[in-house]
Amino acid sequence: MQWTRWAQQYGALATLVVLFVYNAIDTPFFLTRQSLLFVLLRQAAPIAIVAVGMAIVIGTAGIDLSVGSVMAISGQVGATLVLHGHGTAVAIALAIGVAAACGAFNGTLVARFGVQPIIATLILFIAGRGIAQLITGGELQPLSNPGFQWVGLGRPAGIPAQIIIALVVAVLAWLVMRLTVFGRYVTSVGGNETASRLAGVPSGRVKVLAYVICATLAGLVGLIAVSANFASDANNTGQGMELDAIAAVAVAGTRLTGGRVTIWGAVIGAVMLKLLQNTLIAHGITKEVAQMIEGAVIVAALYLQRHEA
């Protein structure tokens, strides 16, 4: 196997291992439960969940820029409902339902009206945050409802709930992509949509479902975010999430031109980027420089992708 191909497939994992070993040796208290579970993985989990949905959309040769705004909408809807005395189950179900509807909107624009994915999802990227702000008039809503906030604060067996949710989501998504007809259709539509349609694949429905899954997961992460922050904040929830998620997918070697989905790659990419960020910041490197280094890592990953073809 050529080294570029190897690097493309395992580059993110190798970088993660190198960063891990380096930190284990150099960073005090890195190898503690507190640091690994409650800092690194707890921070990486939301990105990983969104990246899983993003990986599926990218597999169809699409992209979803609206995930951050969908997070804000879902967080606002959920928080507002519990604050008005509705039950936890109702609040969560409605919040995620609204998120799924956002995904159906994106998918319909792409599949039925043939709008380019980047433009179609730019609509909710912009308008979605406005919608979220309208729900509460832009005010910060403090939250204190342990039941509702379990997704962000729960500690079953001493492990943060979002880590468990991320794992469950990744396993389910991996099984769906591997075992179901829909999973197979995603890569065939992304690989060659014309040929797939001529083989009877309902390419429109496949794309809509991909965007619905992505938005639903973003909605779930929106609830985690407001719960963990003890407040819903329409202005900041999910800011920049689309870029983190796309970067996580890209560094793991998934081609943005579609036709391939690597769920675990997206998860590893999310953890790796978070660890990189934390390592840089822990070493006193300013946030600005850290961002530049992250950018360089993404460029390297994209450079490797070019070599496949």
Place this chain on the structure above:
Amino acid sequence: MAERPPLLLSMQGINKDFLGVPALIDARFEVARGEVHALIGQNGAGKSTLIKVLTGVYQRDSGRIEFDGRQVEFRSPHAAQLAGLSTIYQEVNLVPFRSVAENVFLGREPKRYGLIDWRRMNSDAADVLGRLDISVDVTKPLYECSIATQQMTALGRALATSAKLVIMDEPTSALAENEVQTLFDVIRRLRSDGISVVFVSHRLDELYAVCDRVTIMRDGRTLEDRPMSEISRYELVSRMLGRELAEQLSHRRGEQTSEEVERAEPIVQADELRRGRALDGVSLSVRPGEIVGLAGLLGSGRTETARALFGADPLDSGTVRMHGKQVALRSPRDAVHHKIGFSPEDRKTDGIVPQLSVRENITLALLPRLRRHGIVDRARQGEIVARFIKAIGIKCSSPDQPIRELSGGNQQKVLLARWLCTDPELLILDEPTRGIDVGAKRDIQVLIRQLADDGLAVLLISSELEEIIADSDRVVTLRDGQAVAELTGAAITEEALMQGMATGAAAGSESAT
């Protein structure tokens, strides 16, 4: 022939390989001044390669090009354009959101004090188009104009760059009937101004209407060039298609079984299919156990008929009945549901999903039926894939090998397997043996015959007459989007087929010209 004007263009001994595959072999092409010259040949004959070599899109491997009295070597299309060589493509390559005048002068805008001199540009553009007898508001954005006007704009651009030779690649394919006439008027005007025109088209009527001379290409070689008036349609078609003296292996069934087939009810019966200018009332039927060949020149509506029967393109009108009952085929999915399979002409863009494995490509159409409790039954999938790889003789290292790594012939076999595993009643094969090696071609032809003997109805499209003649029980000939002739059994001969393609008439069969 005696008083042919002096040559403007002379290409001699042109060779061009692509990755070792020859596309042009010692090709020759000559155009005289003020001559309208037809360049014809089948797909893959080398016409477009020749034009691209001439206009600097490709660099030739060897050969000599003389243009306007000098030996030339165009390094880019731009260089060719500066020397007076303009190309007008099928899809007009202009800037849709700019005005007509801007498009005429794109890249050479008249300037004044460093700024664009709009008044002069608009009046000059109107002048140029006036020379073509076209009056149009030149300040209008191009996309608001008809395709014909857009082409005239491209022509105007050619004139404004003082082109000496204008190459038109299938210029009429997007035009309506009256627009075609306007284009011809313009071509005649160019001729009288001493400008030469190379005209590439598959519509014979158009060639005879406007061209002075014709060059025929086949398999990368130039066969001959002759005055248009000295060659009959029949001769033109037969030269273009060629006749290989290879053994005529006939896969046709015996007379006895064919009577049985003829008594059977048709699986599919299409009536008066119409869509734009491409399909102008095609009717045909296919019975179980029968291979029906669909013959016709490029652009005659062969592929369009296939796509219509598969629900891939919407029809303007017409009905399709299966087993005597009318069915609505609004999408390929509907067609798959009605047990129709379709192997498209362009394997790469419409057939394979390149990065997926042989297994996934074979089972793509079958997947919904492999589902058990919402999950793809991997065991059954593997079993079916293994069975078809063996039965059809697909050469791959394993079912997991990506299909893009297979040879063309094996890719084609995978596409056949994709449909055969769905157990279809009607299989539509558009050029199933194009671009594959002789061995794989033979395999596929034998397989198709076996399938038909087992009761499958097959609609076979091929540009190769030998293939149509050898494989078909019945042949429907298309011309300009109409079914013009139908031949059965022993009546299927080269002469009869070419007669139908060229003039729409078939000896011993009723015709509808």
